[in-house]
Amino acid sequence: MTEFQEFAQKSMLWVEGLAAVIAIFHYNRLKDQHWKFFVLFLIVIFLGEAYGKWGSFTHFTKAQYYNYLLMPIQFIFFYWLYAAKSLNKPKLFWVLSALYLLSFIPNELYFSKAKIVFAFNYTFGCLILMLLVVMEYYKQITSQDILNFDKNKMFYINLGITLSYIGTLPFMAFFSLLVKYQEIWNIYFSYFLMSGVIMYILFASSFIWGKQNS
Secondary structure, three states, X not given: OOHHHHHHHXXXXXXXXXXXXXXXXXXXXXXXXXXXXXXXXXXXXXXXXXHHHHOOOOOOOHHHHHHHHHHHHHHHHHHHHHHHHHOOOHXXXXXXXXXXXXXHHHHHHHOOOOOOOOHHHHHHHHHHHHHHHHHHHHHHHOOOOHHHHHHOHHHHHHHHHHHHHHOOHHHHHOHHHHOOOHHHHHHHHHHHHHHHHHHHHHHHHHHHXXXXXX
């Protein structure tokens, strides 16, 4: 990795921690709303990533840890936040979550289990998330409260998801092909790291500038 990539990679973990700390400071005013689970989510992800960096992997591999635990937690939480809460379509949440979990079957049958991120599984999960992101943008654009978009928590979350998960979808989907083209891979890897940092800054911003009842 380049010096910039090493810096960005280290920064991402601490920005995740910062987002979790800011979320904790806002917990009391959110504890009666579904946003309290977003606070808990950020804490879990920070602790999970910290374990991924410094933890021991004696009984399971790092690939198993990320692919069977940390990544599913993230995808399913965002499906819940978007479909069940923001879009008010709880049945859609259950359907999309089931489809995502079923995508592990072809992974087990046809793809390598040694990778830190399952390309097929991650790609399918991101495509589902992209559908929800588009639906959320449509909801925000057609809302009567569009002029106050900067006070909407989901605006910051949706933008962060767009830049990181959706923006890096081609990189993760074609990772094994791009690695053969080092210059392109380095550019996209740098974007992958920086978009993750920006996403968690936007998550933190959703607590600072987002309305309590948004």
